[in-house]
Amino acid sequence: MEFCKRCLYTTAHPLGLTIDEDGVCSGCRIHEEKDQLDWQERWTRLEKLVEPYRNLNGSNYDCVVPVSGANDSYYIVHLVKKRLGLNPLLVTYNRYFNTPLGIRNLANLRIRFNCDILYQNVNPESVRRIVRSSLRRFGSMFWPILAGQSVFPVQTAVRYRIPLIIWGAHQGLEQVGMFSHLHEVEMTRRYRKDHDLMGYEADDLPSVFDTLKQRDISQFRYPNDQALSSLGVRGIYLGNFVRWDPKAQHEDMISLYNYASARFERTFDTYDHVDCFSYMDLHDQLKLFKHGYSKVTDHATREIRHGRLTRAQGLDLVRRHEQKAPEHVGRFCEWLGVQPTALRFILDQHRNPDYWHETSPGQWVFNGWSARQHIPHDSGAPRTPSSSAAFIATHTRELYAGDKYITIGKGWPC
Numbered sequence: 024m025e026f027c028k029r030c031l032y033t034t035a036h037p038l039g040l041t042i043d044e045d046g047v048c049s050g051c052r053i054h055e056e057k058d059q060l061d062w063q064e065r066w067t068r069l070e071k072l073v074e075p076y077r078n079l080n081g082s083n084y085d086c087v088v089p090v091s092g093a094n095d096s097y098y099i100v101h102l103v104k105k106r107l108g109l110n111p112l113l114v115t116y117n118r119y120f121n122t123p124l125g126i127r128n129l130a131n132l133r134i135r136f137n138c139d140i141l142y143q144n145v146n147p148e149s150v151r152r153i154v155r156s157s158l159r160r161f162g163s164m165f166w167p168i169l170a171g172q173s174v175f176p177v178q179t180a181v182r183y184r185i186p187l188i189i190w191g192a193h194q195g196l197e198q199v200g201m202f203s204h205l206h207e208v209e210m211t212r213r214y215r216k217d218h219d220l221m222g223y224e225a226d227d228l229p230s231v232f233d234t235l236k237q238r239d240i241s242q243f244r245y246p247n248d249q250a251l252s253s254l255g256v257r258g259i260y261l262g263n264f265v266r267w268d269p270k271a272q273h274e275d276m277i278s279l280y281n282y283a284s285a286r287f288e289r290t291f292d293t294y295d296h297v298d299c300f301s302y303m304d305l306h307d308q309l310k311l312f313k314h315g316y317s318k319v320t321d322h323a324t325r326e327i328r329h330g331r332l333t334r335a336q337g338l339d340l341v342r343r344h345e346q347k348a349p350e351h352v353g354r355f356c357e358w359l360g361v362q363p364t365a366l367r368f369i370l371d372q373h374r375n376p377d378y379w380h381e382t383s384p385g386q387w388v389f390n391g392w393s394a395r396q397h398i399p400h401d402s403g404a405p406r407t408p409s410s411s412a413a414f415i416a417t418h419t420r421e422l423y424a425g426d427k428y429i430t431i432g433k434g435w436p437c
């Protein structure tokens with residue numbers, strides 16, 4: 024495992040990453056483009072790209088925009104509706120692990136931007152059956168979410184005959200520099216299968232798990248190539264045309280549209296993932312078990328690249344957050360119908376022996392990415408990050424004191 028000398032990533036990154044002769048990773052190299060490209064020119068390219076999709080007689084929407092109660096959704100809709108002047112159909116996939124704050128954010132988004140929105144609610148038994156199976160086999164509680172939120176916009180594009188889908192940033196570009204901004208990479212079925220879905224499309228699941236039937240997976244099935252090509256469906260990423268900086272963007276969205284943020288135990292970033300009780304919780308712990316690093320490393324790396332944290336400050340934050348216990352295990356066990364001890368047993372089976380060593384029953388020693396990083400003490404940087412690195416928490420995720428998920432919740436007084 025080789026470390027980037029600028030950020031906190033290693034060559035073990037699951038999306039694939041290379042390190043050049045100067046010891047700098049492909050993600051950091053592509054990040055340099057953010058300060059080199061002519062973003063005004065790139066915005067003009069985007070305006071030209073979307074122009075043919077504008078529905079001039081108002082008989083249909085101009086584009087499909089996937090949204091949630093977090094994750095850059097406000098900024099994406101802000102760019103699409105306010106700056107490009109398009110009329111989007113918003114779509115959202117119900118993740119079931121909803122926080123009241125996420126439901127509130129989504130309701131507020133719909134009202135503030137005055138948009139039409141479609142909700143996809145897959146029946147709870149199928150979702151639970153898939154989660155039970157994929158948790159045991161892949162150590163993933165998010166397969167239905169990753170599959171649902173990536174396919175529902177595409178299904179909607181076909182069903183409503185709206186050929187343009189607009190996404191935010193491309194994760195492969197942002198994290199590991201899989202592509203240059205200049206490649207203007209678009210959505211593909213292949214990337215979704217390989218990276219979002221751990222190599223398993225919906226149709227693969229019933230043959231892997233005999234507990235699953237066709238009816239369980241039918242809502243997660245990607246439209247066929249013929250349906251997509253006859254309509255010319257394409258999915259573009261705004262991050263190729265806008266200098267993507269989630270921290271600055273979220274702070275604008277808080278002041279412009281009252282986006283609500285909240286604090287987490289397992290990371291310092293208060294802006295992403297506030298709509299979900301599981302993402303920065305059990306799901307994030309599983310990432311640490313399987314891959315030897317967790318979301319706080321992604322957040323710290325992003326902040327280091329944007330120049331708001333030094334590498335030493337980032338590593339300090341990672342070590343402070345990554346071993347924190349998940350806060351919402353009870354809700355998940357209650358929803359899935361398992362005992363916490365049974366869940367713990369399943370989770371422990373997914374600890375990667377490259378990063379975890381069991382010294383005695385239930386006692387584990389961590390040897391993941393942050394444990395192997397060595398940063399010289401004389402690097403000269405202050406231990407405490409400057410005020411520009413501070414994240415604001417406007418609310419708490421609970422908003423009220425319930426102990427179960429609100430699995431359906433479409434509105435919130437805003």
Ligand SMILES: [Zn+2]
Nearest residue numbers: 027030048051
């Ligand atoms: Zn790097």
